Amino acid sequence: MLKHTVRIGRIAVGFLLLVVGGILSLPLVPGPGLLLVVVGLGVLSNDFHWARRLRDWAHREWDHLRSRDVG
Numbered sequence: 001m002l003k004h005t006v007r008i009g010r011i012a013v014g015f016l017l018l019v020v021g022g023i024l025s026l027p028l029v030p031g032p033g034l035l036l037v038v039v040g041l042g043v044l045s046n047d048f049h050w051a052r053r054l055r056d057w058a059h060r061e062w063d064h065l066r067s068r069d070v071g
Contacts, residue, residue: 025037
C-alpha cells in the first residue's frame, strides 16, 4: 500500500512541476520554467515511457546546442 502511495505522490509532483514550469515558461512571467519542465519530466520518467523519451530528447538537444561551433 505504501508503495502505491509513494508512486501516486511522485506522479502528482511530476505533473505539478510540468504545469508550473509551463506557466513560468510563458513570456513576461519570471522564473525557471524550462528547468522545472525538465525536472518534472525526470520525475515522471520513472513511471512513464513518454516522459523518458521527452527527457532523453531534451538532453540530446542540450548536448547538441552546447557542442555547436559559435563562430
